[in-house]
Amino acid sequence: MLEYFASLKFPALMNNCTGAVGQGLIWGLLALGIFLSFRMLNIADMTVDGSFATGGVVCVMLIIGGWNPNAALIVSFFAGLICGAITGLLHAALGIPEILSGILTQFALYAVNLNILGKANQTLPIVKQRDLLFRANTDFLPRTILITAVFVGVVIAVLYWYLNTEHGSGLRATGINEKMARAQGINTKAMKVIGLALADGLVALSGGIYSQFYGSADINIGRGAIVIGLASVIIGDVVCHAIFRKRMNLLLRLVFVVVGSIIYYIVQAFVIWLKLPSDDMKLLIAIVVALFLAVPNLKQARLASFSGLARRNAKLQEQKGGEGNA
Amino acid sequence: MLEIRELYKTFNIGTINEKHALNGVSLKLNPGDFVTVIGGNGAGKSTMLNAVAGVWPADSGMILIDGEDISGKSEYQRAKFLGRVFQDPMIGTAADMSILENLALAARRGQRRGLRMGVTRAEISKYKEALYSLGLGLEERLTTKVGLLSGGQRQALTLLMATIQRPKLLLLDEHTAALDPKTAAKVLSLTRQLVNENKLTALMVTHNMKDALQYGNRTVMMSDGRIIVDIDRENKMRLKVDDLLRLFETHSGSALVNDRMLLG
Ligand SMILES: Nc1ncnc2c1ncn2[C@@H]1O[C@H](COP(=O)(O)OP(=O)(O)O)[C@@H](O)[C@H]1O
Numbered sequence: 107m108l109e110y111f112a113s114l115k116f117p118a119l120m121n122n123c124t125g126a127v128g129q130g131l132i133w134g135l136l137a138l139g140i141f142l143s144f145r146m147l148n149i150a151d152m153t154v155d156g157s158f159a160t161g162g163v164v165c166v167m168l169i170i171g172g173w174n175p176n177a178a179l180i181v182s183f184f185a186g187l188i189c190g191a192i193t194g195l196l197h198a199a200l201g202i203p204e205i206l207s208g209i210l211t212q213f214a215l216y217a218v219n220l221n222i223l224g225k226a227n228q229t230l231p232i233v234k235q236r237d238l239l240f241r242a243n244t245d246f247l248p249r250t251i252l253i254t255a256v257f258v259g260v261v262i263a264v265l266y267w268y269l270n271t272e273h274g275s276g277l278r279a280t281g282i283n284e285k286m287a288r289a290q291g292i293n294t295k296a297m298k299v300i301g302l303a304l305a306d307g308l309v310a311l312s313g314g315i316y317s318q319f320y321g322s323a324d325i326n327i328g329r330g331a332i333v334i335g336l337a338s339v340i341i342g343d344v345v346c347h348a349i350f351r352k353r354m355n356l357l358l359r360l361v362f363v364v365v366g367s368i369i370y371y372i373v374q375a376f377v378i379w380l381k382l383p384s385d386d387m388k389l390l391i392a393i394v395v396a397l398f399l400a401v402p403n404l405k406q407a408r409l410a411s412f413s414g415l416a417r418r419n420a421k422l423q424e425q426k427g428g429e430g431n432a
Numbered sequence: 433m434l435e436i437r438e439l440y441k442t443f444n445i446g447t448i449n450e451k452h453a454l455n456g457v458s459l460k461l462n463p464g465d466f467v468t469v470i471g472g473n474g475a476g477k478s479t480m481l482n483a484v485a486g487v488w489p490a491d492s493g494m495i496l497i498d499g500e501d502i503s504g505k506s507e508y509q510r511a512k513f514l515g516r517v518f519q520d521p522m523i524g525t526a527a528d529m530s531i532l533e534n535l536a537l538a539a540r541r542g543q544r545r546g547l548r549m550g551v552t553r554a555e556i557s558k559y560k561e562a563l564y565s566l567g568l569g570l571e572e573r574l575t576t577k578v579g580l581l582s583g584g585q586r587q588a589l590t591l592l593m594a595t596i597q598r599p600k601l602l603l604l605d606e607h608t609a610a611l612d613p614k615t616a617a618k619v620l621s622l623t624r625q626l627v628n629e630n631k632l633t634a635l636m637v638t639h640n641m642k643d644a645l646q647y648g649n650r651t652v653m654m655s656d657g658r659i660i661v662d663i664d665r666e667n668k669m670r671l672k673v674d675d676l677l678r679l680f681e682t683h684s685g686s687a688l689v690n691d692r693m694l695l696g
């Protein structure tokens with residue numbers, strides 16, 4: 107026991123935390139994409155596990171092929187747009203349920219990504235890593251964090267602006283009440299396709315930056331991305347609501363999506379520092395996400411449920427029975 | 433204005449639940465007509481309005497607005513010409529958006545939605561004034577989420593949204609049926625006010641015979657997916673609810689017995 111505590115080094119935790127902030131910011135872009143699809147369009151977009159990896163493999167292969175790394179990121183973004191649009195079209199044009207559309211695209215993307223990558227894993231040559239803006243190397247970490255933070259800030263600003271335009275308002279209305287949106291002349295099918303495309307564009311961009319950060323891309327980097335993104339969105343929502351209550355607005359919500367992502371990675375860093383098996387964290391996170399997604403329903407159920415009413419009525423009868431006997 | 437020609441719609445074709453909901457219904461409205469629509473449950477009233485709104489394509493027949501056949505257009509494309517209020521107060525508005533945002537969405541019905549701001553400062557005073565005319569105090573609550581409003585308030589707001597961008601035709605499908613009598617009366621008088629002020633052409637389905645006679649300048653009765661009686665302004669003024677019931681019986685061969693209608 108003592109040995110265990112002695113083995114925990116505080117500087118190592120600080121180090122892990124700095125890395126976690128960087129990771130959180132990068133995955134924050136993914137979480138913003140999921141915020142767009144899940145919270146604004148009300149669609150759980152299963153594409154992201156695939157499109158995140160697509161962003162990563164496209165970026166790495168282009169850099170290996172001699173592309174400028176920042177130009178490669180732009181291509182990653184567009185690759186993601188296409189992934190999301192495909193999911194959107196499967197749903198809007200062919201009538202396949204949203205979740206299944208996403209799963210199909212994700213499934214197909216595994217093959218696509220593997221073909222792009224050529225093998226299961228590609229590492230960027232050291233020479234190529236020199237001119238990357240995003241690097242996990244401790245010497246460059248503070249610079250990476252700064253650049254990523256500015257970048258994420260710009261993305262939040264653009265998203266906030268977009269969601270308040272006529273088009274963005276139409277997209278939000280589609281997510282809230284499709285029937286109303288159509289009655290107001292909004293092409294809800296087009297809105298879903300565009301929204302999913304944008305969301306997966308952000309996810310792929312996040313994947314591209316992530317692959318630069320680690321100087322490599324793996325066919326499996328996107329595994330579980332949807333849950334991490336959902337967890338970030340949910341943590342962000344809960345924290346934002348706890349701090350701002352009724353003053354919560356769209357801009358704060360967007361900012362706190364990224365805060366949620368950073369919190370997620372700091373918790374993960376802490377778990378790793380405690381030398382707990384980090385793969386078990388997936389179980390923990392799944393439980394936490396399930397709990398938070400259930401909270402609104404449970405609150406409702408506490409106010410009104412069949413079993414609750416049955417119990418109260420049984421009690422009343424019992425009391426009546428008791429009086430009758432007396 | 434609106435002309436419906438020989439419209440047919442069958443639901444669940446080829447199944448045991450096959451239902452001929454519209455059997456060649458035809459109806460022509462003149463500009464400024466405010467037509468109330470009555471008929472038994474399942475007569476096809478909602479189906480007729482949904483066909484006009486383009487919720488699904490009709491099997492055959494034409495729907496003309498100002499002489500243009502719109503039956504090939506999808507629901508969101510037709511919205512340009514139509515204002516709609518539904519029976520369920522939840523359907524007409526976006527609960528998670530503010531009163532202001534809902535009105536701004538409605539004001540852009542039929543226009544291209546681009547990257548201009550969704551709500552501009554210049555619109556706000558216009559909406560305040562319009563809300564003030566409802567007399568519900570909503571003009572003081574512009575940034576309130578619509579989900580926090582009562583059913584009656586939401587229905588009044590939906591009415592305003594349906595008319596703020598003047599529609600060629602207003603479609604009201606039992607839009608007061610889910611409200612308590614007092615609120616229903618208030619929303620009905622608002623309906624009349626908005627229709628008169630904007631000189632709108634309107635189709636209003638109601639299950640309340642008194643309302644059907646009292647509102648509008650024309651009443652049509654539906655049965656079995658067809659219009660069986662068409663009552664003009666002069667006759668409408670003379671008729672009582674009892675006459676209406678008798679008219680229905682003679683034309684449909686069955687009684688229009690329905691507690692909801694008698695009591696409502
Ligand atoms: N979307 C639908 N699918 C299947 N059947 C429908 C649908 N809409 C209406 N119907 C059927 O068509 C008939 C007419 O319905 P409706 O127009 O709603 O009657 P009402 O005159 O009471 O408004 C009813 O038998 C109804 O069950």
Ligand SMILES: [Mg+2]
Nearest residue numbers: 477478479606
């Ligand atoms: Mg009906």
